[in-house]
Amino acid sequence: MPLSGAFLQELEGIVGAGGLVRTFEGRLVYECDMHTFYKGAPDAVALPRRTEEVVEIVSLCRRERIPIVPRGSGTGLIGGAMAPVGGVMIGTNRMDAVLEIDLPNRCATVQPGLINLSLTRAVASRGYFFAPDPSSQMVSSIGGNVATNAGGPHCLKYGITTNHVLGLELVTGAGEVVRLGGKAADRPGYDLLGAAVGSEGTFGIVTAVTVRLLHAAEAVKTILASFTAIEDASEAVSAIIAAGIVPAALEMLDKLMIRAINEGTGAGYPKDAAAVLLIELDGPAAEVEAQGERAARICWERGALEVRVAADATERALLWKGRKEAAGAVGRLAPTYLLQDAVVPRSKLPAIMRELIAIGTRHRVQIANVFHAGDGNLHPLILYDDRSPDQLERAKAANEELLRACIEMGGTVTGEHGVGLDKAKNLPLQYGEADLNFMYRLRRAFDPDSIMNPGKLLPSHPACGEGFRPARPRVPDGAWI
Amino acid sequence: MAVSARSIGEAFVSIAGRDRVRDDTAALAAATVDGVQPRWAVRPASLEQLSRILALACDGRLAVVPRGAGSSQELGHPLSRVDVVLDLTGLDQVIEYNPDDLTVTVQAGISSGALAARLSPRRQWLALDPPGGAARTLGGIVATNASGPRRVRYGTARDLLLGVRFVQADGVVTWGGSKVVKSVSGYDVPKLMVGALGTLGILAEVTLRLHPLPEVERSWLALFENPRAAQALVERVVDSALQPSRLELFNARALAQASAESAGAGVAVSIGSVDEAVREQGERLKAIAESSAGRLVPLPEGFWGEVESAMAPLESSTVLHVASLADRLAGTIGAIEDAFRIVAPRAEVRLSGCAALGTLRVVVSGATAAETAAVTTRVRALVAEVGGSVVIARGSIELRRSVDPWGPVEPHALALMHALRDEFDPGRVLNPGRYVGGL
Numbered sequence: 002m003p004l005s006g007a008f009l010q011e012l013e014g015i016v017g018a019g020g021l022v023r024t025f026e027g028r029l030v031y032e033c034d035m036h037t038f039y040k041g042a043p044d045a046v047a048l049p050r051r052t053e054e055v056v057e058i059v060s061l062c063r064r065e066r067i068p069i070v071p072r073g074s075g076t077g078l079i080g081g082a083m084a085p086v087g088g089v090m091i092g093t094n095r096m097d098a099v100l101e102i103d104l105p106n107r108c109a110t111v112q113p114g115l116i117n118l119s120l121t122r123a124v125a126s127r128g129y130f131f132a133p134d135p136s137s138q139m140v141s142s143i144g145g146n147v148a149t150n151a152g153g154p155h156c157l158k159y160g161i162t163t164n165h166v167l168g169l170e171l172v173t174g175a176g177e178v179v180r181l182g183g184k185a186a187d188r189p190g191y192d193l194l195g196a197a198v199g200s201e202g203t204f205g206i207v208t209a210v211t212v213r214l215l216h217a218a219e220a221v222k223t224i225l226a227s228f229t230a231i232e233d234a235s236e237a238v239s240a241i242i243a244a245g246i247v248p249a250a251l252e253m254l255d256k257l258m259i260r261a262i263n264e265g266t267g268a269g270y271p272k273d274a275a276a277v278l279l280i281e282l283d284g285p286a287a288e289v290e291a292q293g294e295r296a297a298r299i300c301w302e303r304g305a306l307e308v309r310v311a312a313d314a315t316e317r318a319l320l321w322k323g324r325k326e327a328a329g330a331v332g333r334l335a336p337t338y339l340l341q342d343a344v345v346p347r348s349k350l351p352a353i354m355r356e357l358i359a360i361g362t363r364h365r366v367q368i369a370n371v372f373h374a375g376d377g378n379l380h381p382l383i384l385y386d387d388r389s390p391d392q393l394e395r396a397k398a399a400n401e402e403l404l405r406a407c408i409e410m411g412g413t414v415t416g417e418h419g420v421g422l423d424k425a426k427n428l429p430l431q432y433g434e435a436d437l438n439f440m441y442r443l444r445r446a447f448d449p450d451s452i453m454n455p456g457k458l459l460p461s462h463p464a465c466g467e468g469f470r471p472a473r474p475r476v477p478d479g480a481w482i
Numbered sequence: 483m484a485v486s487a488r489s490i491g492e493a494f495v496s497i498a499g500r501d502r503v504r505d506d507t508a509a510l511a512a513a514t515v516d517g518v519q520p521r522w523a524v525r526p527a528s529l530e531q532l533s534r535i536l537a538l539a540c541d542g543r544l545a546v547v548p549r550g551a552g553s554s555q556e557l558g559h560p561l562s563r564v565d566v567v568l569d570l571t572g573l574d575q576v577i578e579y580n581p582d583d584l585t586v587t588v589q590a591g592i593s594s595g596a597l598a599a600r601l602s603p604r605r606q607w608l609a610l611d612p613p614g615g616a617a618r619t620l621g622g623i624v625a626t627n628a629s630g631p632r633r634v635r636y637g638t639a640r641d642l643l644l645g646v647r648f649v650q651a652d653g654v655v656t657w658g659g660s661k662v663v664k665s666v667s668g669y670d671v672p673k674l675m676v677g678a679l680g681t682l683g684i685l686a687e688v689t690l691r692l693h694p695l696p697e698v699e700r701s702w703l704a705l706f707e708n709p710r711a712a713q714a715l716v717e718r719v720v721d722s723a724l725q726p727s728r729l730e731l732f733n734a735r736a737l738a739q740a741s742a743e744s745a746g747a748g749v750a751v752s753i754g755s756v757d758e759a760v761r762e763q764g765e766r767l768k769a770i771a772e773s774s775a776g777r778l779v780p781l782p783e784g785f786w787g788e789v790e791s792a793m794a795p796l797e798s799s800t801v802l803h804v805a806s807l808a809d810r811l812a813g814t815i816g817a818i819e820d821a822f823r824i825v826a827p828r829a830e831v832r833l834s835g836c837a838a839l840g841t842l843r844v845v846v847s848g849a850t851a852a853e854t855a856a857v858t859t860r861v862r863a864l865v866a867e868v869g870g871s872v873v874i875a876r877g878s879i880e881l882r883r884s885v886d887p888w889g890p891v892e893p894h895a896l897a898l899m900h901a902l903r904d905e906f907d908p909g910r911v912l913n914p915g916r917y918v919g920g921l
């Protein structure tokens with residue numbers, strides 16, 4: 002749906018020539034996020050600097066019924082910041098200012114395009130940090146983190162993005178600027194702030210974010226424990242939690258992943274390990290000391306092959322190195338992979354790992370695992386060669402089966418990456434018609450004309466359509482009406 | 483067509499059974515809300531019954547008021563229509579407790595105390611401690627977003643609610659969220675239900691995140707000449723490596739009521755962790771207190787229990803929930819006390835607050851509705867500067883008629899709230915008129 006010259010001129014009038022990308026090559030850069038499977042270039046990319054410009058763009062698009070796709074850094078893993086039906090993409094990259102740092106009230110207000118880590122860098126010298134730490138934090142934007150409700154290795158203890166967002170300025174699909182929440186707690190009224198976090202650009206464009214800042218922990222202890230059986234590692238995870246310890250992070254790598262990492266990065270994980278657990282504790286020194294010892298003891302008791310404790314920051318970085326480079330390292334095993342993000346109740350980890358191996362065998366695909374064991378958030382990488390259509394089909398079939406297995410165990414389709422285009426079709430595994438319909442009608446309140454990020458988050462399903470009403474319960478026959 | 487009361491009553495009976503549908507004088511008097519007597523008091527025994535009762539009420543254009551333990555009925559705009567009071571305490575089962583996952587799914591009518599009894603043998607708990615908590619139902623706590631001192635560490639219901647099953651005004655049973663501790667599948671519907679007074683749907687089941695009980699927890703009390711000095715201590719604690727599980731500030735009246743201590747203000751600090759860490763943090767707390775303007779005293783026996791009763795509303799007292807900012811806490815306390823001194827000199831004002839978050843609970847007795855309304859308006863003007871709010875968490879009908887019990891809501895946000903309410907409950911079946919903006 003090419004945009005008219007007049008429309009583009011109006012758009013340029015709003016953001017200036019330097020803020021508008023119109024060329025084919027220029028737009029191609031924006032055709033996908035990091036889930037490169039899904040492609041769709043926008044018809045134009047607008048790069049506003051101020052909220053007022055965003056309002057004008059939305060109003061213009063609304064008038065012409067042109068779809069809008071918000072985009073932060075484009076590091077999403079779900080086919081989110083891409084334009085399956087074209088339209089105007091609004092990139093937040095030039096809206097990257099820190100608007101206010103308010104340490105007495107431990108919060109900061111930033112524009113959405115600010116890079117996650119930049120905020121922590123801005124307050125670190127004063128002993129504070131912004132807790133959500135997606136592994137992409139060096140590049141992903143805070144607006145994108147808010148829109149996807151991003152998690153990270155340390156959200157086990159600190160919670161995900163939504164637990165740290167105090168307020169938002171949102172330009173809705175209706176072109177209104179709405180301020181939700183704010184520095185002061187407990188606003189009366191519906192928690193629209195809570196509903197907007199994680200709405201993946203389908204309610205509107207986030208133009209400012211007020212976040213909580215936390216005081217940095219006094220001490221950090223990182224432990225790496227390796228096991229000869231993944232069951233033992235899983236049991237160690239359960240035992241640590243059962244002991245009342247809530248580590249900041251609790252990550253696991255399986256055999257295939259360990260092999261890939263050892264070959265790729267030389268992280269030096271024990272060769273015969275079938276599972277590696279990374280345990281990080283932080284908090285007051287005495288607590289970290291005591292709980293660290295206990296966690297290490299638990300690992301030994303569950304038959305650990307080896308338990309390493311990092312003595313300082315350098316050693317800590319070394320222990321994390323493999324984990325951080327996991328996704329890159331699997332490149333040595335196969336040209337590409339499907340990445341999953343399902344969650345199972347933590348206690349089901351051993352069961353899902355058994356199931357996963359069975360699924361891999363059944364579909365003749367290799368599955369490497371690196372995951373947030375502490376909260377049961379799996380990240381299986383289903384390896385395939387994209388030059389072989391047959392392999393892709395098998396990988397997809399394995400993926401689908403694995404998702405179903407996770408849901409059957411009481412889990413969820415996505416733990417932190419979000420839904421986007423990729424997982425929308427999977428939501429009916431988890432939600433019934435009434436549930437989907439409720440979400441659809443919620444979305445319509447923010448975006449009455451369905452112009453915001455169409456095709457994302459909700460499936461194309463009758464329950465997500467106009468006029469659908471879920472079945473109501475039967476009422477007794479009678480003459481009361 | 484005209485609504486025939488008798489036949490609706492019989493229809494309720496056919497759904498829930500005769501003993502669960504009351505229309506006798508005693509039952510209706512007990513169920514009266516805001517001076518309005520309902521036509522029926524219904525106590526469903528299952529989710530299915532709840533759903534069918536709502537479907538029927540919706541078709542009959544009845545006004546339905548959900549009720550848990552009944553502790554927060556003097557909240558919001560006074561009701562003018564009440565046909566059915568839905569007593570939810572019959573839905574009191576633990577559906578699924580997974581200690582290894584630190585999650586529990588319960589029916590919304592279970593009391594917080596009953597849940598705690600179920601969790602404590604596993605040394606786990608639900609980290610919500612609103613005043614009067616043990617008797618209150620989980621559904622009521624979530625629907626009113628009630629919280630207590632521990633929110634400084636564990637957050638509020640919005641941070642602990644993972645999944646929710648609710649019944650929409652038309653009887654449709656709906657699920658939102660998940661049963662695991664981490665999920666971003668679809669919109670965060672559970673958050674929308676927190677503090678919504680059931681106006682988007684009546685809570686039937688909730689899935690909650692649990693925490694391990696700390697091995698040891700100890701508390702200290704620091705006493706100061708005035709709230710400003712107390713705030714200074716709070717700031718130093720927050721800016722240190724200490725991790726308090728409570729950091730509660732009291733004014734002189736609240737302090738006197740909860741302990742034998744007399745001082746201008748007090749701060750009670752709790753620290754929960756392993757034994758060594760509690761001891762070590764206690765030492766540091768002492769050092770901070772000693773170098774500040776206060777004196778640290780051993781926590782009086784039974785202090786937290788006394789706080790609970792000191793801050794629980796007496797018959798005929800009013801409770802205000804004030805939200806300001808942490809760095810304005812002392813100023814806000816001063817302004818509230820001054821306002822009462824000027825407007826209602828005979829009033830007794832007890833005040834406690836989650837000091838690190840800038841929220842205050844104000845329990846007022848001995849003030850007339852007009853006096854409290856005047857103070858509310860004044861304090862609202864003050865906290866509005868920082869986007870704060872004053873909500874009448876409990877007040878007489880007269881008070882809630884003379885001043886908006888919720889206070890102003892940002893117009894565009896309010897318009898969205900109206901849109902949601904119109905979408906999901908166009909006939910205004912659920913708690914009609916009671917919520918913000920008269921929704």
Ligand SMILES: Cc1cc2nc3c(=O)[nH]c(=O)nc-3n(C[C@H](O)[C@H](O)[C@H](O)COP(=O)(O)OP(=O)(O)OC[C@H]3O[C@@H](n4cnc5c(N)ncnc54)[C@H](O)[C@@H]3O)c2cc1C
Binds near residue numbers: 074154
């Ligand atoms: C190497 C790597 C590691 C990763 N690790 C993690 C991890 O540990 N945890 C995790 O949760 N994710 C992780 N991710 C995924 C991704 O980084 C996160 O989803 C991140 O939050 C996306 O931010 P972004 O700025 O790149 O957003 P984009 O990819 O640009 O956009 C993501 C979605 O948000 C919407 N959006 C963006 N900005 C706005 C805005 N201002 N207003 C409204 N909507 C907006 C877009 O429309 C899109 O739907 C990882 C990705 C990579 C490549």
